[in-house]
Amino acid sequence: MFPGSEAALMEEGLSSLPTVPADDPLEQLVRRIRAGETDAFELLLRRTEARILALAWRILGDRHLAEDAAQETYLRVFRSLTSFRLGEPFEAWMLRIAVNVCYDLARKRGPRSLPPETLDVLEGDAASMGAEETVLFHQRRALVQRALSSLPHAERAALVLRDLEGLSTEEAARILGVRPVTIRSQVSSARAKIRVFCSRLLNTPHGGRP
Amino acid sequence: MTLHVLDQLPLWVEGDLGTSEQAAVEGHLAGCPACRVAAEQLKTSQVWLREALASPFNASDQDRLRRKVLDQIRAEAAVKPSRRLAARGGLLTACAASLLIATLVWRQGGRHEDSPTAVGPPPAPPVAARPTLEPPPVGHGLTTPSTRLQTRATPIQESASPPTGGPTRIEFQTTDPTIRIIWLAQSGPLPDTHQTSEEKS
Numbered sequence: 001m002f003p004g005s006e007a008a009l010m011e012e013g014l015s016s017l018p019t020v021p022a023d024d025p026l027e028q029l030v031r032r033i034r035a036g037e038t039d040a041f042e043l044l045l046r047r048t049e050a051r052i053l054a055l056a057w058r059i060l061g062d063r064h065l066a067e068d069a070a071q072e073t074y075l076r077v078f079r080s081l082t083s084f085r086l087g088e089p090f091e092a093w094m095l096r097i098a099v100n101v102c103y104d105l106a107r108k109r110g111p112r113s114l115p116p117e118t119l120d121v122l123e124g125d126a127a128s129m130g131a132e133e134t135v136l137f138h139q140r141r142a143l144v145q146r147a148l149s150s151l152p153h154a155e156r157a158a159l160v161l162r163d164l165e166g167l168s169t170e171e172a173a174r175i176l177g178v179r180p181v182t183i184r185s186q187v188s189s190a191r192a193k194i195r196v197f198c199s200r201l202l203n204t205p206h207g208g209r210p
Numbered sequence: 211m212t213l214h215v216l217d218q219l220p221l222w223v224e225g226d227l228g229t230s231e232q233a234a235v236e237g238h239l240a241g242c243p244a245c246r247v248a249a250e251q252l253k254t255s256q257v258w259l260r261e262a263l264a265s266p267f268n269a270s271d272q273d274r275l276r277r278k279v280l281d282q283i284r285a286e287a288a289v290k291p292s293r294r295l296a297a298r299g300g301l302l303t304a305c306a307a308s309l310l311i312a313t314l315v316w317r318q319g320g321r322h323e324d325s326p327t328a329v330g331p332p333p334a335p336p337v338a339a340r341p342t343l344e345p346p347p348v349g350h351g352l353t354t355p356s357t358r359l360q361t362r363a364t365p366i367q368e369s370a371s372p373p374t375g376g377p378t379r380i381e382f383q384t385t386d387p388t389i390r391i392i393w394l395a396q397s398g399p400l401p402d403t404h405q406t407s408e409e410k411s
Contacts (some may be wrong), residue, residue, distance in 0.1 A: 007383065038287050053275065054265035063266060067275060074279040078252045078286075144255075163224065163256065164263055184226060191220035198255035206363035 026090040033081060041078060048091065052098050053166075057100040058160040061149055069105050073098040096175045097167070099157055106153055139201055147197035151190050158186035214245050225251045264397040292341070307391075352354065
């Protein structure tokens with residue numbers, strides 16, 4: 001069922017991922033898929049799709065591109081599932097593929113401006129707020145989006161994995177194929193830049209209230 | 211002079227410093243209003259970051275993605291086995307053809323053993339030809355030389371058994387209908403070889 005492995009895709013990390021317990025539910029699914037149960041892939045999707053979509057959107061900043069990235073990620077996962085080493089955390093392996101897909105798509109897209117979907121997203125979230133609060137909410141999110149779009153890809157990916165995906169510095173380093181000290185440096189730089197952007201609003205009379 | 215901790219704040223804010231460094235920064239913040247303001251701004255900007263990057267995807271988005279992925283994967287899974295079988299069949303045919311051609315070439319070459327231009331090991335003496343009746347060692351890869359010796363040892367029987375007519379015609383039809391491989395194999399001894407044998411006798 002599976003074509004030739006894309007082992008090169010997995011060689012970007014500097015070290016292997018830490019071992020996980022044998023009863024990792026995702027690994028059980030992987031074993032079933034490898035045994036030919038294509039339907040088990042649907043369960044894998046259900047368990048991981050929300051995270052992959054969110055990760056792609058946070059890295060790319062574009063909703064449609066993120067959907068394309070998520071789709072491509074799962075296709076690559078399926079095609080290269082034979083190269084996954086059992087015993088390693090499957091989700092981290094998949095996140096690494098997703099990050100690589102996002103990098104590929106970001107390279108194809110080239111430099112980008114403020115993500116166009118920012119205001120669309122705000123409409124639903126701000127529906128229950130008062131007028132003044134809604135305006136502030138819009139401003140905050142637009143500001144953060146603008147700050148994120150100004151970050152280099154590597155800093156943005158490190159920030160997303162560390163602060164939004166909740167991974168440790170070491171886990172983020174393994175996924176991005178860099179040393180932990182690099183992640184610390186990138187995350188520190190990214191946080192400082194976002195603070196500078198946010199300070200514009202924080203220094204106004206209405207600012208400072210998250 | 212007070213050493214500010216502004217450079218350490220981005221790591222301090224998420225607890226990325228070591229225990230002693232973390233404590234040192236907090237100690238400094240207690241007595242430095244400027245750094246304290248910066249620290250508060252960092253805390254707030256981190257809250258805004260998480261607020262701004264809450265996932266915008268809902269269940270229907272996920273359903274749509276799942277449908278697309280599964281459709282494509284099922285299509286791939288359905289196509290690939292047949293492709294693999296076709297490729298395997300083609301490979302087997304090619305191997306069989308190669309083996310057949312190699313056998314025919316070898317048989318032709320075996321009849322040139324007396325020719326000075328023949329390539330291969332020197333002809334074995336009659337005594338050396340006897341061991342060819344023993345089975346070759348399994349998995350040693352000497353099957354072809356052994357068989358070659360056997361043929362050399364019984365040239366008369368070999369020349370009597372194959373048909374003495376014209377050349378054998380073998381045709382292979384490739385997957386490209388416009389390309390056909392035709393192999394003509396002469397099973398009888400070549401004229402010059404025959405002459406050399408007569409001259410020797």
